[in-house]
Amino acid sequence: MLKILAFESTCDETAVAVVEDGRKILTDQIRSQAQLHAIYGGVVPEIASRCHVEAIALLAQQAIDAAGITRQDIDAVAVSYAPGLIGAVLVGVNFAKACASALGVPLIPVHHIRGHIAANYLAYPELEPPFLCLAISGGNSLLVDVRDYTDMKILGCTRDDAAGECFDKTARVLGLPYPGGRPIEQLSQGGDDSKYVFPIGHVDGNPYDMSFSGLKTAVINLVHNAEQKGEELDRPSLAASFTKAVSDSLVPRTMQAARELGYKKIVVAGGVAANARIRRDFSEAAAREGRRLFIPPLKLCGDNGAMIGAQGYYEYLAGTRAGSDLNAYATMDI
Numbered sequence: 001m002l003k004i005l006a007f008e009s010t011c012d013e014t015a016v017a018v019v020e021d022g023r024k025i026l027t028d029q030i031r032s033q034a035q036l037h038a039i040y041g042g043v044v045p046e047i048a049s050r051c052h053v054e055a056i057a058l059l060a061q062q063a064i065d066a067a068g069i070t071r072q073d074i075d076a077v078a079v080s081y082a083p084g085l086i087g088a089v090l091v092g093v094n095f096a097k098a099c100a101s102a103l104g105v106p107l108i109p110v111h112h113i114r115g116h117i118a119a120n121y122l123a124y125p126e127l128e129p130p131f132l133c134l135a136i137s138g139g140n141s142l143l144v145d146v147r148d149y150t151d152m153k154i155l156g157c158t159r160d161d162a163a164g165e166c167f168d169k170t171a172r173v174l175g176l177p178y179p180g181g182r183p184i185e186q187l188s189q190g191g192d193d194s195k196y197v198f199p200i201g202h203v204d205g206n207p208y209d210m211s212f213s214g215l216k217t218a219v220i221n222l223v224h225n226a227e228q229k230g231e232e233l234d235r236p237s238l239a240a241s242f243t244k245a246v247s248d249s250l251v252p253r254t255m256q257a258a259r260e261l262g263y264k265k266i267v268v269a270g271g272v273a274a275n276a277r278i279r280r281d282f283s284e285a286a287a288r289e290g291r292r293l294f295i296p297p298l299k300l301c302g303d304n305g306a307m308i309g310a311q312g313y314y315e316y317l318a319g320t321r322a323g324s325d326l327n328a329y330a331t332m333d334i
């Protein structure tokens with residue numbers, strides 16, 4: 001049984017987990033800073049870095065205690081080293097380096113989006129590559145051909161905003177708190193999703209590339225125009241129509257890729273995968289076409305340490321190792 005101590009600090013969650021053989025969570029400790037950033041309407045990078053520094057050591061000890069293990073039981077340390085807010089990622093990378101060195105165990109660098117994909121291995125013991133994955137989070141929207149645990153190819157990505165970013169910016173214009181995905185979902189309850197018609201982003205060239213900036217601008221214009229004219233908007237219907245537009249730009253595109261590449265298994269990952277409407281649309285589309293859908297339970301959709309431990313295990317098996325010169329990166333191909 002290989003026990004990995006895993007760190008995640010790429011955005012506004014400090015997370016430390018202990019994962020056994022890539023599939024079993026012994027503990028998954030998460031400290032979110034979201035409330036702190038909420039007053040600014042988005043993540044303030046410098047504040048994020050400082051909060052990670054304050055939280056990480058205590059959280060690591062809490063994780064070891066909660067897992068019921070000692071430091072000597074740890075076989076390897078994994079860390080999310082890209083992509084993310086550079087100052088935030090650096091905190092996790094440096095702490096993980098110190099842990100690996102002090103414990104005398106291997107250090108495994110893990111790509112954050114690979115981690116999101118691997119969250120599904122924790123939820124579905126039977127899931128194995130190859131499969132098609134749509135990774136939708138606050139900073140990324142990618143359609144990925146997952147050929148093997150550590151062999152992936154990007155089929156398409158957003159040309160502008162990420163899907164989660166679009167939720168967050170729409171929430172902001174509606175006066176809802178950050179992060180905006182969940183508040184928009186709550187507001188949309190009982191709304192009529194056909195009341196407002198929003199554009200679905202299409203981009204020339206690659207059919208798998210996405211675009212969300214036109215949708216974001218359409219919502220902003222609608223809200224500002226209504227304010228100027230003193231008109232009352234039907235906010236639940238606006239939230240429901242907006243969510244439908246996001247879903248309509250994700251689900252058909254993913255299903256098209258599954259048909260064209262011949263994938264029977266479709267995996268959805270990342271914070272936006274928590275959205276009930278998007279989950280429902282995916283599950284209906286997959287059932288219609290006889291494909292199997294995998295979406296993590298809500299607690300594994302957002303950033304967490306367990307997903308880094310899961311992917312870290314497969315990186316470990318593939319021989320991926322880092323030394324004390326490991327750096328953090330704001331951007332990186334998957």
Ligand code: KG4
Pocket residue numbers: 011136137138139140163164165167168179180181182185270271272273274275276301302303
């Ligand atoms: O994966 P994640 O926790 O962080 C990144 O790696 O970026 O994703 C955070 C994003 C935020 O943009 C948040 O608004 C969105 O996921 N999100 C949701 C929901 N819950 C979180 N979007 C739509 N519906 C939700 N229920």
